[in-house]
Amino acid sequence: MKPSEKKDLARLVKGLSRYQSFLLTCHVTPEGDAIGSMLAMESLLRRMGKKTRIVCQDPFPERLPCLSRRRWLRTCDLGTRIPSFDAVVLTDCPSLARVGDVVKLIRPDSVIFNIDHHVSNTRFGRYNFVRPEAAATAEVVLDIFETLKFKPTRDEAKSLYVGLATDTGSFKYGNTRAKSHLAAAELISAGINIEKINDDIHGSYSLKTIKLYERLFGRVKTAAEGAVAWASLRRLDLEKAGANDEDAEGFIDFVRYIKGVKIAFFISELPDGQSVRVSFRARGAYDVNRLATHFNGGGHRKSAGCKIKARLEDAEQQIVQRILKTFRF
Numbered sequence: 001m002k003p004s005e006k007k008d009l010a011r012l013v014k015g016l017s018r019y020q021s022f023l024l025t026c027h028v029t030p031e032g033d034a035i036g037s038m039l040a041m042e043s044l045l046r047r048m049g050k051k052t053r054i055v056c057q058d059p060f061p062e063r064l065p066c067l068s069r070r071r072w073l074r075t076c077d078l079g080t081r082i083p084s085f086d087a088v089v090l091t092d093c094p095s096l097a098r099v100g101d102v103v104k105l106i107r108p109d110s111v112i113f114n115i116d117h118h119v120s121n122t123r124f125g126r127y128n129f130v131r132p133e134a135a136a137t138a139e140v141v142l143d144i145f146e147t148l149k150f151k152p153t154r155d156e157a158k159s160l161y162v163g164l165a166t167d168t169g170s171f172k173y174g175n176t177r178a179k180s181h182l183a184a185a186e187l188i189s190a191g192i193n194i195e196k197i198n199d200d201i202h203g204s205y206s207l208k209t210i211k212l213y214e215r216l217f218g219r220v221k222t223a224a225e226g227a228v229a230w231a232s233l234r235r236l237d238l239e240k241a242g243a244n245d246e247d248a249e250g251f252i253d254f255v256r257y258i259k260g261v262k263i264a265f266f267i268s269e270l271p272d273g274q275s276v277r278v279s280f281r282a283r284g285a286y287d288v289n290r291l292a293t294h295f296n297g298g299g300h301r302k303s304a305g306c307k308i309k310a311r312l313e314d315a316e317q318q319i320v321q322r323i324l325k326t327f328r329f
């Protein structure tokens, strides 16, 4: 760990002990790392005797049956009840805006604990512990457990393992480091069932998802002699397959798996028909965070995303042009 990170960690841990009640949240369209890290942090805070409440903009994803949704509250469920809290903990959020409408609950003077691993993190908190070399925010949270001398319980280990396995593609992606495996070893020794967890994360495609993929496979396009590949999703595709955005999320991996592909992306049309959400993936030395940042998004070198205010065909053209302008293949 870098000396500056050690300092940040010590400061954050001290800060956590200073407050009594915490609001926990994570980014919109949450996935395994955001949720797993947040659930483990919540459990840790409760073991420290703190009061906690989880509030997120979006629903708990169907695809993570192994994690507990018991304490998951959505902003739209709150009605007029504004929860009171002394401090906010954000996990896996590169910027405050990424929490979506939870931002309404956060006052300008709120004390924010920002726990993350995105290189694009804007250090928006009063306390920031950001480690871009960590494969997942789950690894960063495990550092906090260690510093506080708390050994993860089985439930906490499960949450953190989901985070690690999600962001490393179960330890296959280039961001996986020796430390990720050491973290996994510690979590496995807490008695978790990794076969079941990995099945939940990677191997539980519903039939409607497969039907949706069938449509998407027919629509894969390429440029730069196959070094760039992408697919696009229209609202109509979701309707026809009886699927939702969450069902489409994993398709980008298949685009990335095509032999020779260096940069893959996936565009989904948003309900307004006037804007799109884009996910980027890279292989080798290509840095898609640069691309996402160009379009006011962000993420990691090999996995990033953004929103573009344009119709689907226009967004597609803009992205391909930007890729060809930015990279040599």
Ligand SMILES: [Mn+2]
Pocket: 033, 034, 092, 117, 135, 136, 137, 167
């Ligand atoms: Mn993450």
